[in-house]
Amino acid sequence: MAQDKNLTIQDIAQKAGVSIKTVSRVFNNSPNVRQQKRDLVLGVAKELGYRPNISARQLASKRSFVLIHFYDNPNMDYLAGIYDGMREACSEQGYYAVAERLKLKNRSYKDALLDYLTRNPVDGVILSPPISDDKAVIREIEKRDIPCALISPGVKKRNCINVFIDEKMAGQKMAEFLIDRGHTKLAFISGLDSHSASAQREAGFWAAVEAHGLKRKDMMRIGGDFSMQSGFTAFNALAKSNKNITGVFAANDEMAIGTIIAALRAGKKVPEEMSVVGFDDSAFARAMWPPITSLAQPIEDMAKFSAQKIIDWIDTKDREQSHYEFATEIMVRGSCP
Amino acid sequence: MAQDKNLTIQDIAQKAGVSIKTVSRVFNNSPNVRQQKRDLVLGVAKELGYRPNISARQLASKRSFVLIHFYDNPNMDYLAGIYDGMREACSEQGYYAVAERLKLKNRSYKDALLDYLTRNPVDGVILSPPISDDKAVIREIEKRDIPCALISPGVKKRNCINVFIDEKMAGQKMAEFLIDRGHTKLAFISGLDSHSASAQREAGFWAAVEAHGLKRKDMMRIGGDFSMQSGFTAFNALAKSNKNITGVFAANDEMAIGTIIAALRAGKKVPEEMSVVGFDDSAFARAMWPPITSLAQPIEDMAKFSAQKIIDWIDTKDREQSHYEFATEIMVRGSCP
DNA sequence: CTGAAAGCGCTTACAG
DNA sequence: CTGAAAGCGCTTACAG
Numbered sequence: 001m002a003q004d005k006n007l008t009i010q011d012i013a014q015k016a017g018v019s020i021k022t023v024s025r026v027f028n029n030s031p032n033v034r035q036q037k038r039d040l041v042l043g044v045a046k047e048l049g050y051r052p053n054i055s056a057r058q059l060a061s062k063r064s065f066v067l068i069h070f071y072d073n074p075n076m077d078y079l080a081g082i083y084d085g086m087r088e089a090c091s092e093q094g095y096y097a098v099a100e101r102l103k104l105k106n107r108s109y110k111d112a113l114l115d116y117l118t119r120n121p122v123d124g125v126i127l128s129p130p131i132s133d134d135k136a137v138i139r140e141i142e143k144r145d146i147p148c149a150l151i152s153p154g155v156k157k158r159n160c161i162n163v164f165i166d167e168k169m170a171g172q173k174m175a176e177f178l179i180d181r182g183h184t185k186l187a188f189i190s191g192l193d194s195h196s197a198s199a200q201r202e203a204g205f206w207a208a209v210e211a212h213g214l215k216r217k218d219m220m221r222i223g224g225d226f227s228m229q230s231g232f233t234a235f236n237a238l239a240k241s242n243k244n245i246t247g248v249f250a251a252n253d254e255m256a257i258g259t260i261i262a263a264l265r266a267g268k269k270v271p272e273e274m275s276v277v278g279f280d281d282s283a284f285a286r287a288m289w290p291p292i293t294s295l296a297q298p299i300e301d302m303a304k305f306s307a308q309k310i311i312d313w314i315d316t317k318d319r320e321q322s323h324y325e326f327a328t329e330i331m332v333r334g335s336c337p
Numbered sequence: 338m339a340q341d342k343n344l345t346i347q348d349i350a351q352k353a354g355v356s357i358k359t360v361s362r363v364f365n366n367s368p369n370v371r372q373q374k375r376d377l378v379l380g381v382a383k384e385l386g387y388r389p390n391i392s393a394r395q396l397a398s399k400r401s402f403v404l405i406h407f408y409d410n411p412n413m414d415y416l417a418g419i420y421d422g423m424r425e426a427c428s429e430q431g432y433y434a435v436a437e438r439l440k441l442k443n444r445s446y447k448d449a450l451l452d453y454l455t456r457n458p459v460d461g462v463i464l465s466p467p468i469s470d471d472k473a474v475i476r477e478i479e480k481r482d483i484p485c486a487l488i489s490p491g492v493k494k495r496n497c498i499n500v501f502i503d504e505k506m507a508g509q510k511m512a513e514f515l516i517d518r519g520h521t522k523l524a525f526i527s528g529l530d531s532h533s534a535s536a537q538r539e540a541g542f543w544a545a546v547e548a549h550g551l552k553r554k555d556m557m558r559i560g561g562d563f564s565m566q567s568g569f570t571a572f573n574a575l576a577k578s579n580k581n582i583t584g585v586f587a588a589n590d591e592m593a594i595g596t597i598i599a600a601l602r603a604g605k606k607v608p609e610e611m612s613v614v615g616f617d618d619s620a621f622a623r624a625m626w627p628p629i630t631s632l633a634q635p636i637e638d639m640a641k642f643s644a645q646k647i648i649d650w651i652d653t654k655d656r657e658q659s660h661y662e663f664a665t666e667i668m669v670r671g672s673c674p
Numbered sequence: 675c676t677g678a679a680a681g682c683g684c685t686t687a688c689a690g
Numbered sequence: 691c692t693g694a695a696a697g698c699g700c701t702t703a704c705a706g
Contacts, residue, residue: 008699019677024701032675055395056699059682063701074620076413080438091456101417228624254624261626265601283411284621287565287591289598345683356693361685369691393683396698400685677706683698690693 231258508541568595
């Protein structure tokens with residue numbers, strides 16, 4: 001762990017009694033090294049605190065050693081989770097983790113992507129919703145043979161690493177959570193139709209309704225767009241109806257918050273008169289009053305895993321499997337205790 | 338603009354009829370090049386679409402060409418603004434822009450900083466609140482002779498570039514905005530005492546009160562901590578008092594939102610019965626209902642400017658001036674139209 | 675499975 | 691103000 005400034009591949013080679021080429025092979029996860037030598041080199045490197053010089057690798061190999069996350073969802077918690085996960089995997093392997101927002105201003109995600117790629121070489125890509133469902137973007141990445149992982153894609157892609165949660169099952173769990181607490185008149189507030197996760201969560205909602213023998217006519221389905229504003233609107237629709245809904249499941253936390261604010265404004269108590277659950281376990285869901293019961297996904301683990309799989313892919317030029325499902329958890333809070 | 342992949346310093350030197358050393362000097366903003374040659378080289382480089390290879394520069398110079406922003410404020414808008422500003426300045430000069438959160442878990446910002454610096458070399462640092470007021474952090478950076486810019490420091494530092502807005506004046510403007518709309522009974526909700534900006538905003542508040550001859554006893558000062566929760570509490574204090582406050586100035590948007598939510602819950606109409614203004618122009622301030630009137634600072638410009646000054650400092654080994662003040666603007670919205 | 679040589683594109687002293 | 695030489699720490703073919 002000495003981390004003596006100028007430790008080079010030479011020092012490791014000498015100390016381990018092998019050629020520098022072997023050391024290089026070890027750090028590139030090249031298959032052509034006997035396990036015994038590999039362990040020897042890794043042991044010496046660890047002991048001395050050696051880490052390969054990325055600049056030298058870049059210059060010599062003409063690779064960038066950059067893994068990039070392209071996103072367009074400004075949820076800070078979500079982004080930070082992905083970034084932390086990526087970085088953990090990247091720093092172990094001597095890669096850079098980078099995050100770049102693709103903005104939709106007068107142009108498509110694809111054009112924004114191409115603009116970025118012509119300026120900045122990358123060795124691997126992670127895409128999150130909604131970009132993980134943009135076919136044009138995925139096609140361009142594929143065309144360039146850049147290893148790519150999709151986080152929560154609506155439709156799994158054959159030539160990408162697909163990392164996701166079971167959105168339908170999660171939706172069902174949330175609905176059952178409400179039902180278990182005695183609610184029999186439920187509402188589902190959907191997100192944007194273009195966002196397939198919302199539709200899957202809704203499918204789970206209806207599956208729960210069916211499984212528990214609740215009457216569909218006691219239920220309400222309100223169209224939203226993931227914004228807080230649409231939560232306000234949704235509450236108005238609830239209030240106008242005479243269904244006497246007591247359990248609300250919003251497809252994300254912002255709409256849950258909007259619903260609660262509108263309810264408070266109307267003098268309705270949460271959770272006493274109406275329980276509300278959200279989705280995403282966002283920072284605001286935790287900061288609200290009451291704090292929001294919400295579904296959490298292990299986004300950091302998902303991102304770390306994605307990054308590792310991409311690096312494996314780069315090293316071996318080969319993916320083994322491409323579908324990986326992660327488990328979710330309900331964070332129980334005041335809006336539906 | 339051709340961007341022919343492998344354009345090197347050699348190509349530029351040859352085409353411009355100078356030595357590669359001269360080209361190198363030009364791209365390092367070295368003073369020892371005649372202006373005429375500089376223009377010639379820059380012209381050729383631009384024509385051919387040449388950009389220096391950062392890896393090679395890093396390897397040869399042992400510099401990192403990394404400018405890093407250390408932060409611990411999870412406000413996404415704020416961070417994105419800083420990042421975009423940095424990147425604009427950095428990409429022009431062939432630097433990397435990096436953002437890193439320093440977390441306070443069982444250790445100080447200083448320890449988190451040292452941990453980072455031992456692993457990752459950086460050429461320049463930008464600090465934002467609350468880290469821009471952490472003396473131990475600043476001392477460590479100074480000790481290493483790393484050029485450093487402070488965004489909105491509570492106390493300006495001699496050996497740093499100080500970039501800020503006039504917090505007191507901004508506070509005064511906000512208070513006068515309320516007064517101009519006929520409010521004579523005002524409340525100020527403070528942020529954390531450790532955050533000097535809050536105290537300065539408050540000073541501006543009282544200055545406005547005084548300047549307009551309002552009675553101090555008609556005013557209220559409520560202690561908050563920048564959280565939404567403290568906005569709820571603040572409203573309760575308002576409601577319990579018999580001061581009949583109609584204009585509320587919260588030291589940040591989250592507290593303004595908390596205040597409004599609590600008011601709605603209590604059946605009080607905003608802005609009809611009570612106007613509320615915030616500070617920061619956050620995304621949530623814009624998404625709320627009603628949307629929040631808030632003070633915006635030109636954070637992107639501030640960050641770009643900071644990055645440019647740091648790069649100048651690196652190039653010339655020398656700062657000229659170290660205090661730069663930026664102008665602010667009130668974004669008028671529904672919470673106090 | 676392993677090694678010796680050349681080279682990636684730039685900067686750093688050192689001269690002039 | 692400007693140039694020729696050496697070198698930064700690694701990888702890439704090419705042999706064996």
